[in-house]
Amino acid sequence: MSDREQEGSAGVSRREFLKISGIAAASMPLIAGPAVLKVAGEDVAIHGPDKTPITLNVNGKNYSAQIEPRVTLLDALRQDFEITGPKRVCDRGACGACTVLMDSKAVYSCSVLAIEAQDKPIVTVEGLMQGEQLHPVQAAFVENDAQQCGFCTPGFVVATKAFLDKHPHPTPEQVHRGLGGNFCRCETYDGIRKVVSQLGKA
Amino acid sequence: MPEYTWPEAGKRTFIGKRISRVDGPLKSSGRAKYTYDIVRPGMLYGKVLRSPYAHARVVSIDTSAAEKMPGVKAVHVVQGPGKEVFWAGDDVVAVAAVDECTAEDAVRAIKVEYERLPHLVVDAQEPKSGTDSRGPLSKTDLLALIDTDASDNQVIQQIQNRGISFQATPELLGQWREQHIKEEILQALQKAEVKTSSETSDSSWYKVTGKQTQGDAEKGFQEAEIVSEGTYGQPVITHCCLETHGGIAEWTDDKNILAHFSTQNVPGLAEQLGRALGMPAANIHVHQDHVGGGFGSKLGLDRWGVAAAQLSKKAGGKPVKIMLERDSELKVAGCRPSAYARVKIGAKKDGTLVAWESYSWGSGGVGGGGSPPLPYVLNIPHQVKQHTAVVNNIGPARAWRAPNHPQACLITMSALDDLAAKLNINPLELYRKNIALAKPREKIYLEEFQVADELMGWSSRWHPRGDKTPGPVKRGLGLSLHTWGGRGHNSQCDLTIFPDGSVEIKIGTQDIGTGTRTAILMVAADTLGIPMEGIKLLIGDNSYPPDGASGGSSTIGGVSSSTFRAAVDARDQLFATVAPALNAQPADLEAVGGSVRVAKDTSRSLSWREACSKLGPHAVTVRGKNPGEGELTNSGVGGVQMADVSVDVETGVVKINKMVCVQDCGLVVNPKTAESQCLGALIMGVSYALYEEKVMDQATGIMLNPHMDSYRLAGLGDVGELVVHMMTGPGYDERGVIGLGEPPTVSPGAAISNAVANAIGVRVPMLPLTPDRVLEALENAAGGRA
Amino acid sequence: MRAFEYASPKQKQQVVELLGKHWGDAEVLAGGTDLLALMKDDIVRPKRLINIIDLKELHGTTFDAKAGLRIGALVTLTELSEDPLASKHCPMLAAAASDAASPQVRNMATIGGNMCQRPRCWYFRNGLGLLAKDSEGKSLVLQGDNRYHAILGNDGPAYFVGPSTVAPALIAYGARIRLFGPKGPRELPLEKFFVIPKAEGEREHDLQPNEIVTEIVVPPPAANVRAAHYEVRQKEAFDWPYVTASVVLQQEGDKVHSARVVMSHVAPIPWLSEEASQALVGKAVTEATADAAGAAAVKNAKSLGRNKQKIKMAHVAVKRAILRAAKGEQA
Structure with missing residues (x-):
């Protein structure tokens, strides 16, 4: 750990990068953009490390x-x-x-x-809006107070939408695992479960 | 004098109704802008090089390579050579660069040499040597202490208890005064005992308080017919705010700063930042629209916040944004102190509590941390207790929802539950029998017991300790009770009624997820008789009238009171203007349903708009202030919780079946968001009861689980059925509005631990109740019986 | 994360040539759910990243009565858990895949990447090395908090546990792994792919720095095969298990003809327990024989201190997986 925090090698030059597998670049590009290498008889674009x-x-x-x-x-x-x-x-x-x-x-x-x-x-989450209209999942989050500080909400809304698309009528077990990849710290899970059961019944 | 009393139940349009939070659509559509989301013109990204060691002295720093890197705009040494760092992850050097990648590369290019010093980061074992052998404070000790989150009182206490090893000369005090060290601390130094021989400066990490007694514990235990003993505790946990700590600072000219910070304390931040930078608070403009969680950890200013301002200055005033990385957030920006205790309780055979003895200890970082209020809620007649603060290198302690209460609750309610098991009586009966010890809230608890009993089916379902049904999965019930203050904080707001009927409220508060915006609008709309949408609300800015920090469950009480008084006063001014047009006295008028009318002859009525137009060219602006405890806001609540769990005794896995929360908070402004607070508290409780622990490694001094895959939080499927009941109506409403954020987070740990003991027949002494701890407890019990 | 250069070639020959001869030169991106976290934590510092997602031949599954089920290395865990061929021929594998991590991870993580993911050991993840030794060469794991560490194969110096919960399911089915490198393809039993490193710098896989995983092949199932897995996992939500057990039983009448019992999170590699198999062969599955097999599985287990209770958990996981399999519960 200490060596990591103290180590000084900040950047590596483009030359080093292109050398590593023993393949020399034909020419160094001067502007950002991919370099093209001939590998196994075909061109392969190498991007970076710059922009x-x-x-x-x-x-x-x-x-x-x-x-x-x-x-x-x-x-x-x-x-x-x-x-x-x-x-x-x-x-x-x-x-x-x-x-x-x-x-x-x-x-x-x-x-x-x-x-x-x-x-x-x-x-x-912004793209779920239909114009100024909230997506039904977004509206259900508001109605069921499935948000407090709201910081987990955008991710939860998208995950819920994807989950309901796949499981329109989920069982509680499917909900528990299917929305298990999102965490909330104000702990709005009860509201989110209500969102799912409200929309899952429709 | 106008009457400032909440309207009766039948006369409320919004107060007490289930209203969806007004910023819900913004949040669920991703349009709410948090500090983390703000991109200022020309903004630089700041990153901080942090100490890899839990205790070390900075020997040298070489920033030359970083400074030469293209894109690096400023480098600021936070703690230079000679400085002692007291926890792994403490800030050493900050850099600002044009983008995050460059800033990260620059941090990596900085070379720091440290001299390692001895550290302590673990605390689960009971301290053996029980004397205060820590020597007097050196200058370095003192400055380190001030640099941490230790309160002024803690610093002063340490000065008084330990003495100092240096002369507090007028020159030195003058120098420190210039560094903005508080006058109270300087005074304490002048009075402090100077102990020059300090051979013991680091010989002990343990600071023991004197024994506290009440009654005669020795006699109490002699009178007791049953004595129950046990050791209970919970480790340090971390707040894990989803929006990490941080902010953006920019010098708008050479005298003024604009600060966007993620904070629970918009009104207080300018003063804190001003003090750190030696500039007037008046020159610091603080703004925040939304905050992604705080839970008590975002009340103060932090080193990185000051560093952002200093980097900005070096970079010609350009905005500098420093948001903590997740691992830093978990390492340094939130340590709820641990608490452990060896407890002995004495009681009569009928369950009457007689005597309490406890030896408790816990760590709160270099500041020492608080001591849990033991015994909790029930004031047992005879008591002796002693607490040892483990002064260690885990990072500074921070307030966490209901500071010290969850720890005290776990220790007390576990001990009482074990006593009930030993007496072979239903714990609910034990509490009922001794409820007089819960003065002055005994009546509240008795009512809550009854509601909780019904919601959980306690009386019909409870069984003595140890589920005797066959199979590996055992089920059990547990119970706990708690209390909290929750007085509304000082709060002021300006309410303006414009002649066109529009209304604006400005209040320098913040909505930390409580639903503060919604509550303010509900109170104002209720009072003015207009829809909530007819009011424009501005919060989150220190140019608005000052409110308090959102800590200690003080916000809703504060803002509802100031808003209500402002709305009443503004409405009364409007009534005075309008009364002649309605051929009535101002006192005869009411504002209801978008009209101003004569209460006893509603045919004499003006629409709200017409009424406001009578104001002529001048808007009416009034300042509302929360005067403190009284008719509108109050303090002191009680709550009861019950848990129903299943435990697989072969794997040790605990699952929550159901949690019941019965809570009082006086008048409930918005039941919908109030219930959400309680639901959230239950879940947070499940999380710390079953999963959460800041795991520290003594050999390296680091936190082993600083990411969210290993710092484990409860998920949506882990929390069981949740039932919340708010105590409302006569006996509750008339007490006024009382805060709610803290109290329901207190009991879940104890209730769940008790339910597990009820299920499996043995106590799992330490939280979190992970499978290995459950199996260990079962194995120890089996070994004990063999 | 440190800077790197990036390529996304279309031929596996190109991938092999673009990869370096030494670990640390380059890494293969095959989903990235673990690799990017390791790079952000500065544990892995490739100078070049080769995204293999465009290698078409590494996608998809096929089944052949003779060759069995072939799973392309780039099949995601979601695809595997929903794959009709996998669900039909190796239902326990599909179930194990669907229990892993979270939906978002399973949508990106590939089966090849899952085989190559790095241990979750918190000393390793904090930059203290795979073998996590202090400056005097003593193990930090033995001195420190080893609650999640190995109970088998833990003679040292490696004490971490292998993270994959899918690999044990595959090994229980007798899967083989195919690799491709400068010398062309090679194939080995999947259990041989995992190795316990003896020195810092060695990896826990038998993969060369310039090789890639191309596919995994599960032999066609014999008749009368029953399989199940069991996880001792605390949370319903995204969580790492304490232990898992995957069991494939071949029945003959009411007796077990052969058995493969594989545990994960108990050792630095997926742990194929000969002892558990022997305890079952020739016996009917009952509560008692399953329990005996569980006991056999942990006969040689030893505690490092804080992880003592994992021995009991592994015992129970094996027992329960066997009972589930015998009852025909596939999950």
């Missing part, structure tokens, strides 16, 4: 920015595109506050790189 152009499709709109490969989908949404519904809470894929839909599946956006989320439609 590289990234385009995400979020809530039906395209967003582009220069972003390092190490930036997560969550951080790109929040910091580059100011889409702050998904929250950074555990940042280790353990709490659910950053849940978004990617290819219609609920995922932890803190555990996906922005660069690998390209070409996959992303829907955040």
Whole structure:
């Protein structure tokens, strides 16, 4: 631990990066953007470690920015595109506050790189709104007071939506495990269970 | 003089009704902006290099590589060479850079050399040497103590108890005065005993308080016919706010700061930050719209907050945002003190409680921590008790919902439950028999017992200790009771009625999830007879009239009282203006259903808008103040909880079947959000009863579980059926509004521990009740019988 | 997280060439649910990340009566838990996959990644090393809080436990793992893929730095096979189990003909218990024989101090998995 905290190697040059598997780059690109290497007879684009152009499709709109490969989908949404519904809470894929839909599946956006989320439609809690209308799941969260401080709420709303899409009439056991990937600290679970039973009956 | 009394039940339009929280749509759609979400123009990202050691002296710091990195805009040494750090994760150097990645790289490039010093981070064993052998405070000790979250009183106490090892010369005191050390502390130093020979400075981590007695414990135990003994406790846990601590500081010019902080204390933050920076609080503008949890841990300013302001200054005033990483949040931004106790209770055979003896200990970091109020709720006639503060290196203690109460409750109610088992009587009967010891709330508890009994089916379902049904899964019931103050804090608000009928309220409070916005609007709308949507509410800014910090369950009592008085006064001014037009006296008017009318002849009526138009060109603004305890707000509540659990005695896994919470909080403004508070408290209680523990490693001094996969919280499927009953109506409503955030979090640990004991026949002495602890207790009991 | 360069090639030959010869050069991204956390905690510091998600041949499942069930390394845990072929031929595997982690993790995590995920040991995750030794070379695990650590295979210096709850299910079914590296493909029984490291710097898998997992093959089930798994896990929500047991029994009449009993979270590797199998073979499954097999499974277990009760939990998990299997409860 101490050596980690005290170690001084902050960055590695591009040259070192491209050398590591013994493959020399044909030329060093001067502008950010992928270098192309010939590997096993075919071109492979190598991105980074510097910023590289990234385009995400979020809530039906395209967003582009220069972003390092190490930036997560969550951080790109929040910091580059100011889409702050998904929250950074555990940042280790353990709490659910950053849940978004990617290819219609609920995922932890803190555990996906922005660069690998390209070409996959992303829907955040903001994207569930139908114009100014709350999505039925969002409205049910309000009605059942399934939120207090509200910081887990955006992730919980998206996870609940994905869960109900898959299990329109869930059993309590399915609810317990199916919404087990999201944690709340004000502890609004009772309200969220009411949301699910209200919408699960319809 | 206007009458400031809450309307009777039949005359309430909103108060006491189930109203959805007004900021619910913002939150559930992701549009609510928390401090963490705010991106200011040109904002820099701050990161902090933290001490890897629990106790060390900083020897040298080399920031040169970091400073040279492109994108790094400021580096600020928080604790430089010579400084002693007292917990792993303490702030050493802060950097600000154009993005998070760069800031992180810069932190990694800083080299710090430390001299390691001895540390203590564990506390579960009862301290063996029971003397206060910690020597006098050195200058370093004192400054370290002041740097932590230790209250001024704690610092003064330590000065008085331990003495000091240096001369408090006028020069030194002057120097410290310039560093904004409080005058009370400086005075204590002047009076302090100077002990120069300090051969014992670090020889003990344990600070023992004197024995406290009441009655004659020795005689009490002689009179007792049954004596029950046990050891009980719970470890340090952490707040784990989902929005981590932090904020954004920016110098808007060379004299003024704009601060967005995640805080429970919008009104008090400017003074705290001003003191730390040596600048007037008046020059600090604090703003916060929403906060992602606090639970007591966001009442004070922290080092990283000061660092953000200092980095901003170095970076030419650019906004600097420092939000803690999750592991730092768990390591340093929340330690609820542990408490353990060896307890002996004496009683008559009929259950009459006679005597109490307890030796308790617990850690609260370098500040020492509080001592649990033992015995809890029931004032047993004869008592002797002693508490040892474990002064260790786990990070500073912070208030956590109902400070010291959950610990005291667990220790007391577990001991009483064990006594009941030994007497072979139903614990509910034991409490009923001794309820006179719960003065002045005995009547409340008796009523609550009855409601809880019915909701849980206690009387029909309770069985003596040890479920005798076959199979590995055993079921049991447990019970606990608790109390809390909850007086409304000082609160002021401005309410304006505009001639066009619109209404605005400004109040420098914050909504920490309580539903504060909703409660304010309900009270105002109820009083003015207009819809809640007709009122614009502004909170979360220290340019508004000052409210208090949201701590100690004081907010709803405070804001409802100030809002009510402002609304009454503004309404009365409106009545005075309007009365001639209705050919009536102001006192004859009422504001109901969007109209102002003569109460006894409702045909003489003006719409709210028409009435307001009579104000002419001038809006009416009045200041409302909560005058303190009285008609509108009060303190002192009682609550009873019951738990129904199943325990698999082969795997040790405990599952909650049902929790019942019966709670009093005087007049309930909004039953919907009040119930949510209680539901949340029950769940938080399940979480600390079954899962939560800040696991410390003595060899390395670090926290082993600083992430949310290993710092385990209850999930949606883990909490069982939850039943909340609010005591309302005659006997409760007329006491006025009392706070609710803390009390229902007190009992779950004790109720669940007692239910587990009832199910499996033996006490699991320590929380959390994890499978290994349950199996261990069963094994020890089996070994004892063999 | 430290900076790295990133590529997402389409051919496995390219992947192998882009990978480094030493651990630490490069890492394979195959879902990332564990890898990104390790990188954020600075435990793993690759200079290059190779995302293999575009290797089409590593997706999907197939079944062949002779070869059995082939599971591509990039099949997600969600896909596996809902896969009709897996549910039909290896229902216990599908059940184990559906119990793992949380829905969000299962939507991203792949079966190949699950085999290669790193231990949850809190000393390791705090940057104190896989073998977690202090400056004098003494184990921090033995000195410290080992409540979740190994009760079997714990002679040292490794005391962590393997994190996968799916691997034991696969091993119980007799699965084999296929790898691809510079010398082409190789295949080994899955239990041989997991190894107990002897020195810091070694990994807990028999995977070379420039190899990838390509697929897992479960042989066609024999007749009269019954399988079940059991987790001792405290929470319903996302949680790590204390122990799990996966059992595949082949019946002959009312007697057990052969049995494979595999535990997880008890040892640095998934623990295939010969002792438990031997205790069952030739006997009818009853409460008593299942209990005896549970006892056999932990006969050689030893406590490190704080983890003593895991021995009892493992015993009970094995017993309950056997009873579930015999009753035909697949979950």
